Amino acid sequence: MIQTAVLNTLAYEPDRCIGCGMCQDVCPHGVFLMDRHSSSTRKKIARLVRREACMECGACQLNCPTDAITVDSGVGCAAAMIRAALLGKEEPTCGVGADCGCSAEE
Amino acid sequence: MSAKGTTPTRQTAIRPATTALSVADHWDHFLARWGVNRSGHRVDPGLYALGDPAPESPVFVTANYTLSFDALRSALTDVDAYVLVLDTKGINVWCAAGKGTFGTDEMVHRVEETGLHNIVDHRELIVPQLGAPGVAAHEVKAQTGFRVIYGPVRAADLPEFLETGQATPEMRRVRFPLSDRLILIPVELVHVALPMVLSAAAVFFVAGLQGSAAVVAAVLAGAVLFPIVLPWLPTRDFSTKGFVLGAAVALPFAASVLMGTPDRAWWMRGGEALAYLLALPPVTAYLALNFTGSTTFTSRTGVRHEIFTYAPVMAWTFGTGIFLALALTLTQVLGAI
Numbered sequence: 001m002i003q004t005a006v007l008n009t010l011a012y013e014p015d016r017c018i019g020c021g022m023c024q025d026v027c028p029h030g031v032f033l034m035d036r037h038s039s040s041t042r043k044k045i046a047r048l049v050r051r052e053a054c055m056e057c058g059a060c061q062l063n064c065p066t067d068a069i070t071v072d073s074g075v076g077c078a079a080a081m082i083r084a085a086l087l088g089k090e091e092p093t094c095g096v097g098a099d100c101g102c103s104a105e106e
Numbered sequence: 107m108s109a110k111g112t113t114p115t116r117q118t119a120i121r122p123a124t125t126a127l128s129v130a131d132h133w134d135h136f137l138a139r140w141g142v143n144r145s146g147h148r149v150d151p152g153l154y155a156l157g158d159p160a161p162e163s164p165v166f167v168t169a170n171y172t173l174s175f176d177a178l179r180s181a182l183t184d185v186d187a188y189v190l191v192l193d194t195k196g197i198n199v200w201c202a203a204g205k206g207t208f209g210t211d212e213m214v215h216r217v218e219e220t221g222l223h224n225i226v227d228h229r230e231l232i233v234p235q236l237g238a239p240g241v242a243a244h245e246v247k248a249q250t251g252f253r254v255i256y257g258p259v260r261a262a263d264l265p266e267f268l269e270t271g272q273a274t275p276e277m278r279r280v281r282f283p284l285s286d287r288l289i290l291i292p293v294e295l296v297h298v299a300l301p302m303v304l305s306a307a308a309v310f311f312v313a314g315l316q317g318s319a320a321v322v323a324a325v326l327a328g329a330v331l332f333p334i335v336l337p338w339l340p341t342r343d344f345s346t347k348g349f350v351l352g353a354a355v356a357l358p359f360a361a362s363v364l365m366g367t368p369d370r371a372w373w374m375r376g377g378e379a380l381a382y383l384l385a386l387p388p389v390t391a392y393l394a395l396n397f398t399g400s401t402t403f404t405s406r407t408g409v410r411h412e413i414f415t416y417a418p419v420m421a422w423t424f425g426t427g428i429f430l431a432l433a434l435t436l437t438q439v440l441g442a443i
Contacts, residue, residue: 007408025256025273026238028280029403056405057204059238073239074406075204077399078344078413081406 008054009072012046016068019044023060023069029053032060120225123154125183127176134172139289141296147172151193153220154179157186161227164268166257167213168234169194169202178234181261185268188226192216203240210242214249223251232257235278282402287333290400294329298393301325312435313378320359324386327355328393333400344404345416348394352387359386377434385427388420395420 010031023032023046031050037043046068058073138147149170156179165188168178175191192212194202202208213231217223233241235256243254258267258277267273302325306318313320332339332351339347360379367375395412398404 006405007411008405009407022243025278026235028236028259028278030275030279053403054405055403056407057239059203062240062242063238063244065244072407073204075399076401076404076406076409078409079396079399081409081413082396082417 006052008051008056009070010048010051010054010056011070012048013068014045014047016066017045018066019046020065021046022063022065026059026063028057028059029055120153120155120188120220121150123156123179123189125156125179125185127180131172131176135176138173139292141293145196148196149175149191151191151216153222153225154189154191155187156182156189157184159186159188161225163187163226164232165190165222165226165230166232166264167192167237169197169199169208169237171196171198171202174198177261178264181264183265185265188222190216190220190222190231199234200236200239203237206240208237209240210245210249213241213246217246217250217252229253230255234261235259235273236280280402284334286402287336291330291333294333294393294397294400298325298329312431316359316362317431320356320382320386321389323355323359324352324389325393327351328390328397332390332394332397336397336401343412343416344394344398345391345412345420348391349387351394352390353383355390356382356386374434374438377430381427381431381434383427384423384430388424388427391416392420 012032019034019037021034021044024034029050031048031054032046033049034044035047037045054071055076056071056073058071061067061069061071061073134147137143149172151170163186166178166182167190168174170191170193175189178189190213192202192208193216194207194212197205197207199208213233217231229252231246231252231254233243233254233256236259238256241254243256246252246254256273257264258273259280260277263273263277267277302322305325306321309317309321328348328351332348335351336347339350341347341350359382363379363382364375395416398409398412
């Protein structure tokens with residue numbers, strides 16, 4: 001496992017989970033898995049099963065209707081962060097106007 | 107069909123689109139992959155019709171980047187559907203979602219502007235899963251009445267998704283296979299080309315043709331070879347993986363200096379070999395570290411940690427190597443005088 005992908009700020013409060021399953025649907029790395037709440041009930045609840053795979057994209061936090069998930073989301077891009085540091089900017093993001101090398105994925 | 111919700115009844119023109127890609131489309135993709143006119147590969151935002159859609163036909167949402175739009179429409183052969191193109195300024199879905207331009211506000215705006223409520227009689231939008239970092243599904247539902255259904259990561263899985271009505275766990279996972287890494291190489295190459303040629307020219311005056319070749323080798327190792335061999339390089343971090351690859355590139359140059367010119371003083375040859383071993387690996391390592399932004403799995407926290415850990419090491423080894431090379435050259439020049 002690559003260290004650079006292991007460190008992250010993902011936090012999850014299971015008590016707030018209503019079992020909607022959105023976090024499982026939106027996560028590109030299978031970090032959440034919907035599971036039975038307990039043996040006595042059929043209610044579902046999200047479980048953190050691959051916390052170390054979180055890349056801090058922020059999809060789960062944004063799509064959680066009860067704010068059970070928090071993550072300091074951002075772009076894991078050294079080029080953007082170094083450029084931001086050199087130019088004295090705060091938050092590097094992809095896209096518009098940025099002369100970044102990022103062209104991945106559809 | 108009846109107008110539901112609070113939207114005005116006005117609707118913009120629905121443009122036709124084909125599922126087949128033309129030669130011109132492929133040429134556009136080629137140019138995009140080589141970074142030519144980077145933000146110019148755009149589709150007009152708005153509503154498009156694929157085939158002969160009816161009010162019950164599905165609505166797919168995508169970005170106004172030609173590669174995104176074309177991946178979607180070419181996957182929907184024989185499907186009658188609507189495609190809602192958001193204005194992401196010519197940026198792909200995932201990157202635009204990270205920035206928020208593929209986002210809740212733009213989706214709500216585009217649904218209302220196109221009068222989608224009056225065109226379809228259902229209230230569902232099929233949104234690519236990688237759009238989720240910018241879209242709050244419950245917000246879109248609250249503001250437009252449309253339920254966001256996250257489709258698979260890859261457009262190619264859409265036919266199966268439409269058939270079964272659900273995305274399998276595998277369809278929801280982002281991978282980074284060789285094919286995805288290879289396709290990034292042209293842009294990486296374009297980015298380093300000019301600095302590489304200029305550095306090679308500058309180094310020529312200090313270390314001759316062999317020095318120039320070494321610069322080219324170290325840069326190409328970082329920009330071309332690194333994406334290919336990424337999964338098979340030892341160690342845990344991008345920077346150290348880059349150092350390993352860079353060292354492998356530097357070794358032949360160092361060996362060639364040591365063995366190749368036996369008539370020169372041993373400390374001269376040793377110093378020059380050491381300069382190669384110090385200056386080249388950090389170049390490759392730096393490019394390797396920069397590749398983090400192109401991958402599909404690095405976190406900002408992790409990358410920040412890596413920058414703080416390795417950037418000073420890169421600067422010091424590189425600086426020492428260059429200093430050593432210059433000192434040796436100077437000694438040689440002075441000695442000749």
